[in-house]
Amino acid sequence: MTLDIAAIRKDFPILHQEQNGKRLVFLDSAASSQRPNQVIDAISDVYRNEYANVHRGVYQLAVRATNLYENARNKTADFIGAASSNEIIFTKNATESINLVARSWGQQNLQEGDVVVLSLLEHHANIVPWQMLQEERGIELRWIGLTESGQLDLSNLDDLLTGAKLLAITAMSNVLGTLTPISELAAAAHKHGALILVDGCQSVPHLPTNVVDVDIDFLVFSPHKMLGPSGLGVLWAREQLLDEMSPFLGGGGMILNVTQESYSAAKGPAKFEAGTPPIAQAAGLTAAIDYLNTHGLDTIRQHEIELTTYALETLPAVVGDDLKIPGPTDASQRGGVLSLELGEVHAHDISQMLDEHAVCVRPGHHCAKPLMRHYGVAATARASLYLYNDHDDVDALAAALLAAKKFFAF
Amino acid sequence: MSGLEDLYREVILDHYKNPRNKGELSPPAHRCEGFNPLCGDEVVVYLHVVDDKVEDIKIGGQGCSISQSSASMMTAAVKGKTVEETAAFIKQFKSMMAVHGDSLEADETLQAPQDMKLGDLEALKGVVKFPVRIKCATLSWNTLDQALTELANS
Structure with missing residues (x-):
């Protein structure tokens, strides 16, 4: 079984909006997901x-x-x-x-x-x-x-x-x-x-x-x-x-x-x-x-493993080696939560630039300050995936990250 | 990048990439920490006051381009000023950063002396259009404000 993402996206009215003339890309489900018409x-x-x-x-x-x-x-x-x-x-x-x-x-x-x-x-x-x-x-x-x-x-x-x-x-x-x-x-x-x-x-x-x-x-x-x-x-x-x-x-x-x-x-x-x-x-x-x-948690999990694997490969390939995504490298050992660190560029600035590209991510300490301190960072930009996200969303994130990197380059 | 150029002015990016007065001061300089609980940014203001004058000031900690450039411009602006002038300057800056209607009263009563110009700091005006970032811009100023209060009470 695979998910029909196009059909799923039709159920989520909030995803069908534009910002700055661009398709809204919602990558903040770890904070709060969106709701389908059924809900x-x-x-x-x-x-x-x-x-x-x-x-x-x-x-x-x-x-x-x-x-x-x-x-x-x-x-x-x-x-x-x-x-x-x-x-x-x-x-x-x-x-x-x-x-x-x-x-x-x-x-x-x-x-x-x-x-x-x-x-x-x-x-x-x-x-x-x-x-x-x-x-x-x-x-x-x-x-x-x-x-x-x-x-x-x-x-x-x-x-x-x-x-x-x-x-x-x-x-x-x-x-x-x-x-x-x-x-x-x-x-x-x-x-x-x-x-x-x-x-x-x-x-x-x-x-x-x-x-x-x-x-x-x-x-x-x-x-x-x-x-x-x-x-x-x-x-x-x-x-x-x-x-x-x-x-x-x-x-x-x-x-x-x-x-x-x-x-x-x-x-x-x-x-x-x-x-x-x-x-x-x-x-x-x-x-x-x-x-x-209806879609099945097993199927949703498989979709997220595939999409997380794609993101872990695609994002550094497009943005460059200075993009770090801490955590397990094997998607089967992690969920689709990606904390992005982009060289010296601060999470707030990354997220502001991503917003310009209509990509919604979450900057900050994610209410986990002891963990952030352990890693020696004050904030990361977090992108998180769910059943309504697809490769296009990851590609949009990659392009926006590359723009942020160029804009804030030291 | 229509909206963003208001936020990320050239002078802001310059102060971000080449921060002035970054570092630490040893005692007897006063040390004061500020936190932005929303994003986890931490700023440390080191303030050395001699004969009622800001003899030296340095900024430690980490933050985004807005908070770092604001801190950098702040140090450049208040270095050499008297404590009173610095306090007035903080008030003037904070009233510029206040969302309209939030501090009209402050505007009336807390004017800095006429000869104090915000200069480069005017570039931060654009931040007001991005309300979630105002706290980034004011973090170092609030921390300096607190440092002055602590010094006055010590």
């Missing part, structure tokens, strides 16, 4: 025909809205191979999902001196919540380092995990594209009696995920990076863990009973979903998952 229509259909608050009303409209919302939970559980939809918690974004674990599980299970292991690949969202617990209750943070090629350095993994309570780690770097060996990491963590939380924000949209097969404990990811709406995040955790965890935010919807003296918490996902949830967004996620399933 846009699903969201607007909720507001036009199906909207009411969920889990409360007895009128038919409210029942239909509740069904849409809960159907998204079922769909999401199937998408990642979860044992039960009770294991899916909807949050406002993946950052909140990690904070939920840090607050609910962390405050119950982490005391002074307890160890949480991170890696240098982490996004700030999987660093700062743990640093907050470090500040508040004196937990210890340990860091898995990197090899020359941007892979995890697992040579001292056993030492790092000794006495650890949690390994919190990304499945795919948002800067280098590096894929991490989640099965191996989960087995190592469990051997040492630690749980494993996986940040799947970059991996879940791009390759098949099965939480049971890789035997992990927590997974977070972002619907807005996988053709769905923003304002919605996902936390998956094993049901037993969720049952043992205390609530996160307090309010309506998360209670069994409230008296003047105290409250008792609801069971199941409701315990972690205080207040009115993102209802239309959940319906949008259902449509996004349907769209991804």
